[in-house]
Amino acid sequence: xxxxxxxxxxxCLGFFLVGKNTQFLKYYSSKRLIATAIIIANLPDIDxxxxxxxxxxxxxxxxxxxxxxxxxxxxxxxxxYCLRCYKKISYSFLIWLWGLYFSHVLLDMLAYDRYLPxxxxxxxxxxxxxxxxxxxxLGGLSFTGGIIQLNNFLTVxxxxxxxxxxxxxxxxxxxxxxxYEKTNN
Numbered sequence: 321x322x323x324x325x326x327x328x329x330x331x332c333l334g335f336f337l338v339g340k341n342t343q344f345l346k347y348y349s350s351k352r353l354i355a356t357a358i359i360i361a362n363l364p365d366i367d368x369x370x371x372x373x374x375x376x377x378x379x380x381x382x383x384x385x386x387x388x389x390x391x392x393x394x395x396x397x398x399x400x401y402c403l404r405c406y407k408k409i410s411y412s413f414l415i416w417l418w419g420l421y422f423s424h425v426l427l428d429m430l431a432y433d434r435y436l437p438x439x440x441x442x443x444x445x446x447x448x449x450x451x452x453x454x455x456x457x458l459g460g461l462s463f464t465g466g467i468i469q470l471n472n473f474l475t476v477x478x479x480x481x482x483x484x485x486x487x488x489x490x491x492x493x494x495x496x497x498x499x500y501e502k503t504n505n
Contacts, residue, residue: 321383322427323461323472324362326479330423331361333487338416347407360420363395364428379435379463383450387428387440392421427483429453431475432460458482 335357338344344353364386371380385391396417403409428440429452439452459475461467 321433321460322424322431322458323476323479324365325476326427326431326458326483327362327365327424328358329479329483330427330487331357331359331420333484334361334416334420334423336487337419343410343412344416347409357420360396360399360417361424363421364392364424383428383440385441385444387425387442388444389422389425389442390444390446392418392425396421427458430456431458432456434460434462434464 332354335350335354338353339350348356365382367381367384367386368378370386371382372378375381396414400409400414400417403413425440425442429442433439433452433456437450439450441448442451443449459471459478461475462469462471
């Protein structure tokens, strides 16, 4: 699984996708947008707290229902409509929230998982199987022996390099799609 720093970095990069968008900035300041991005990108890991509250074990329900795409859709819709009551925001904000939430699930699927079953239950309630990409491009955190250890430090360093590269690849693809659409219209 990826670290909170990696997920926060993904949230920051998600902010850069909309940071200059006047439609977003009309309703929320840059500080609120970046805080929202970081919080939503880390939100699926609320299951650590829930696991401790209900089972006195942080890992009891980790990588389960909160890492589900369906739960992500529902949570983001609830957040969107709560924010919409406060200020008029467009549906593109909802899509942005989904992207942030799903970035968490995808990063966890791309990270090496030391704990079986490996992966996340991203298709709950349709199946309780765990899914992970066949090739891990991110190291994984280890909690055996405590949080502060060399492996976890190296995982965070790797995330600081790999996640921006993934962002640049995504931006390259998006820009090429836009160019293609302009030339064919």
